[in-house]
Amino acid sequence: MLSGVQNIEEGPAPATAEGPEPMFDLIELLFFAYRDFVADPDRILENIGFGRAHHRVLHFVDRQPGLTIAELLDILRITKQSLSRVLKELLDQNYVEQRAGVSDRRQRLLYPTNEGRRLARDLARLQTERFTQALSTLGPDARPAAIAFLLGMIDPQEREKVSQLVWRTEPPGGQRTEL
Amino acid sequence: MLSGVQNIEEGPAPATAEGPEPMFDLIELLFFAYRDFVADPDRILENIGFGRAHHRVLHFVDRQPGLTIAELLDILRITKQSLSRVLKELLDQNYVEQRAGVSDRRQRLLYPTNEGRRLARDLARLQTERFTQALSTLGPDARPAAIAFLLGMIDPQEREKVSQLVWRTEPPGGQRTEL
DNA sequence: TGAAATATGTCAATATCGCTGACATAAAGG
DNA sequence: CCTTTATGTCAGCGATATTGACATATTTCA
The missing domain is CATH 1.10.10.10 (Winged helix-like DNA-binding domain superfamily/Winged helix DNA-binding domain)
Structure with a gap:
């Protein structure tokens, strides 16, 4: 019920000459x-x-x-x-x-x-x-997942600073800047 | 590892006189x-x-x-x-x-x-x-979850139109406008 | 067929929010 | 003391949005 995003087939996006599908x-x-x-x-x-x-x-x-x-x-x-x-x-x-x-x-x-x-x-x-x-509409762990997703969207070199600003402490889950 | 967002306690946000914590x-x-x-x-x-x-x-x-x-x-x-x-x-x-x-x-x-x-x-x-x-960094079903999350952020009365624009078909999972 | 509605273009003025450059002031610090 | 720092301010500019008014071509309908 949470899948079926692409109604053709799942798996990695089809790689064309122009690279992966946006x-x-x-x-x-x-x-x-x-x-x-x-x-x-x-x-x-x-x-x-x-x-x-x-x-x-x-x-x-x-x-x-x-x-x-x-x-x-x-x-x-x-x-x-x-x-x-x-x-x-x-x-x-x-x-x-x-x-x-x-x-x-x-x-x-x-x-x-x-x-x-x-x-x-x-x-x-x-x-x-x-x-x-x-x-x-999502599961019980949707909120930490959303937090992790949005944090992952931020420039890696900015994450530490943003985390401190947001929580005045460590990133959630003690996440490091390494990714 | 995905929890621990609030480092005090989990559960519903403390409701004060001003309503739930933002x-x-x-x-x-x-x-x-x-x-x-x-x-x-x-x-x-x-x-x-x-x-x-x-x-x-x-x-x-x-x-x-x-x-x-x-x-x-x-x-x-x-x-x-x-x-x-x-x-x-x-x-x-x-x-x-x-x-x-x-x-x-x-x-x-x-x-x-x-x-x-x-x-x-x-x-x-x-x-x-x-x-x-x-x-x-997230699980294998993170992408459909992210899609559902972002779609849920959109004004309910706009979701149908946006879905058609994005997929030219139904919302993912046949999701309805009802929520 | 002729009038009204529609799709779009354009001119003019204005607001918000960003920028650069230049210079001023007060306080801190070696 | 002299330099650096934290901040203020004046002046002008640029991108992107707005409203209002009017123009033109085309379609639609009574």
Whole structure:
């Protein structure tokens, strides 16, 4: 019931002169899945004049209170100029606040306000509902499998950093960077 | 080895006053996975002055030769003005060509040129390699499971249409829209 | 046959979110 | 003290999306 993906035959994809057949189904499904995944937050954000960029910033500030600008730039991989506009709006409208660093007073440590935390959590819950839906049709070990699958999609040299960001500890199953 | 995702305890997420705990790990992993997933094509596309928008158009034209403008707009969910610029460049640089519809001569049927087909397939193979990597660490039924997972992430009312687009037939496993 | 609907094109203005380059400031650190 | 670091800011630009309005060819239907 979980097989029958190709309705002709199973086994390795037919190798032609151009190499293995592309996995068009996964490519397109990921495209559509991601589109719907971000559409939920987008609908809420546009009511308050925010966009996806605001969501990303708010999300990681909520997840890691005390985040510095430099750390945020490293996570988002955007320039400080791009960040600054978005962050300014989040600060002005009181979704995020900043305090000077304790050991290094040049640093701006970012914290969500109560309102910011509430919004971030609302959006996270929306997206969680979608995951719950998607996992509900699958077996009981679907969630760790999904986690392993998505982690495997990330650049190998990035996995360690991402794992620490996500779990603040080891990758699940003590998975190493070796693959 | 596949469990141990939460290093405290398994079972249903602790329900607080704010509802179930968000699946921060899946949310963030999907964010990073998608970012790396599109980064591969981006690197190649920028060498020839194209962007993600060109990729999307070329991909679906390659997958469905004879696609009309209206169908393409419906798939991409953008306005015709947005499509027109991108499509114009693909036509001008001979990655896509158009022919008048046979039964309806108002329609522009879009076809990939040989060069367009080659580029589309090169990009699809790049993304397929990433999927191959991600699936290689998992069990033999990981691919149908991944397909079911991603399909489950898509809006229920969209699944039928997406399935037809992806497989030009039924959803895998004869899955219905009912969930 | 003539009017309305359809498929598509195009012009103009605007928004979001990314970029580069250049320069400023305050704090840290040898 | 001088250099490096963390961050801010001004100015301009580019890709990709939007809305609104209007044009053209073709099909469809009363």
